[in-house]
Ligand SMILES: Nc1ncnc2c1ncn2[C@@H]1O[C@H](COP(=O)(O)OP(=O)(O)O)[C@@H](O)[C@H]1O
């Protein structure tokens with residue numbers, strides 16, 4: 001599959017996105033969202049409104065419900081076998097979570113290298129080099145041998161971003177990426193993320209409670225009553 005990016009290629013095309021919980025409760029209904037490469041989108045909404053669920057669906061962590069037409073980089077996701085969906089995700093999607101999700105007993109370098117472990121495109125040596133480069137892009141190559149418990153909160157999030165970006169994902173999904181950081185550090189980490197997203201011409205979807213972060217994205221939507229709408233009159 002061609003994973004090179006065309007400028008302004010449609011990355012996400014979600015039509016009538018739905019998600020029903022195993023107990024039958026609907027979380028998402030008729031969610032529509034289109035995001036092209038080089039575009040950044042913020043998704044806001046109350047706690048429990050389904051933001052993380054939407055992000056996980058966009059990142060192919062589970063299939064959306066019946067009636068959903070979701071295309072990721074032109075692939076009609078509902079027709080993919082589970083292993084093909086997993087492979088598409090591994091090559092094209094980078095996740096950044098609020099609490100970094102780093103593995104504590106691995107070094108920063110080993111954490112960042114993880115997404116490449118099963119990559120046929122990377123020999124073990126190439127994976128090491130790519131992981132070093134990713135740390136370098138975040139300005140933290142000096143932390144390569146440290147464990148996540150041996151660095152600051154901002155540094156942890158930078159390692160997590162390096163891990164998300166090491167595959168040069170065409171889609172970056174960030175769930176409250178600076179939610180655990182102080183304001184100043186959060187701003188610096190967000191600046192770095194935005195600069196790298198721009199350099200890679202990726203598409204970015206950020207879930208946030210923070211009006212300032214939302215204002216840095218090109219578009220903002222609000223998840224409310226299980227669907228996505230314009231973010232008017234929003235008070236965080
Ligand atoms: N795996 C799950 N099992 C049961 N309920 C879930 C599960 N995932 C999410 N939910 C429920 O779905 C709703 C949306 O959750 P979530 O997407 O995490 O919201 P947000 O990220 O906006 O806070 C909540 O009511 C939550 O309790």
Ligand SMILES: [Mg+2]
Pocket residue numbers: 051052053175
């Ligand atoms: Mg959430």
